[in-house]
Amino acid sequence: MTQETPRVVAIGEVMVEMAPVEGGVYRRGFAGDTFNTAWHMGQLLTGTAEVGYVTRLGQDALSDDFVREMQADGLTTSGVGRDADRTMGLYLIELQDAERSFHYWRSQSAARLLADDPAWLAETLQGTSLIHLSGITVAILPPAARNTLLEALAQARTNGARVSFDPNIRPKLWTSQDEIRETIPRFIEAADIALPSFDDEAAHFGDADPAATVERFAAGGVTEIIVKNGADAVTARIDGQDLTVDTPAVDKVIDTSGAGDAFNAGYLSARLLGRGARASVAAGQSVSGQVIGCYGARIPKDQMSPL
Template identity: 45%
Template structure:
């Protein structure tokens, strides 16, 4: 097995430049992780972004951007008449808020065809997906996604999952809780963010989040908590690993995603979970110093190397 697959939705991103203008980029939670993986893994380890794409000019531009960045799309379908979703980042200082236009995006159909999805996930060393991946799918497509991931895991793929709870994407808390619990049961690594888990499950602290996930069968858990230390549980150990303080962050968009990418790249390259978390913190600290969700490959590589 070789390479990685990240499953989800890459959107058009409008980010402010600080001068009143807007810059068009490509981003989305699972794509941000894929971007970091591509930057940090050797060139001979392919990184595929598994989704569905439209046939409009913006979709073509997005696919050209992937190709120029050496990011593949495996067997992802291209759907006539479909188009990508769009979001805009509004900043207050370095803190961000988002406005979305994604109701009819092509990515909502990424798991409609189980055979194509399964083909995209074959022989992958690592498969990554998130709660947002789950939330954009209708129930039958979500069932297809679970089936494809289950099959890939049985074949030897390592499965990593970030619950990444976004209330507006779900019809109810109960629906989100059921789907996320099922995803956790299919996973080997969980990368939750404590405020999200507290909002959805009422966890009192990161330790409660880790205990709940461990009860579902997980042995490798990293509970992120913004600028607070990350709680890492693995190999029978539990350790709090402090984040790196950034005195003047520019934009916190994608910080948690970039942590995930740094962590997973380090794990693929043989580092322990505790070493990997430190790599993740360094990568995240780099991303918050640029506008938008994607930092240049060179900056990510320098941070990862320490």
């Protein structure tokens, strides 16, 4: 790839996933909201952009396996820091009568250190044209590290990067509703592109409808706002153009995990490929439609349709 190849990174936490197979046997995988987005972008943008993931891992064999998997899937690993006395967080999927619940062991994960070193963080964002992060990225950080992250994003924007933010509000990761309501707006102001889900925003910010979510993010200075709403239409304001795009029905919904993350990947990739507003929303709907038709938060590589 040439000098002009755009560099894209997502920042956040990827965890070890233990998914039940049968009889107490679990299959190990790796997942996490921002990683799911980066991974799909890596596949959709092969040959067009260099896609990397910024996080911190341990120095153990598990972390090595994850790095090898990233490399095999074409993602750049220069943004992966390694800490000797920590490892990856983990979650386990519990299946009860086809209902899935999630148990997490992530409070001491290496990823929580990702904004502890301002110089390292700034280095990982050097030369990027698009940076994606989420409210989960923010929630796992101690308050001082959130400020470091905001400073790094501001510097990257000064250097020409665009910042994409999916609030992805998970109340269990925050200490209080007040903390959510104080912190998320600071990251909205740090973003050029926002990809919220309406149900989260209604629950924590009291938005009456998706148009109210659009207005709130616009007031924060975001110029590309795409409000996801499950099977309902997407409501967006993109470079001053308001649009509503019906979500195509998905025949067989098998597992909705990662729907929003896959949408983000489809939308952001289409924009990087120069597609227009409506076509890019449709690309998000298409990629998320594919992910909910299969198990897990990633579309199997051989089943993924190109944009």
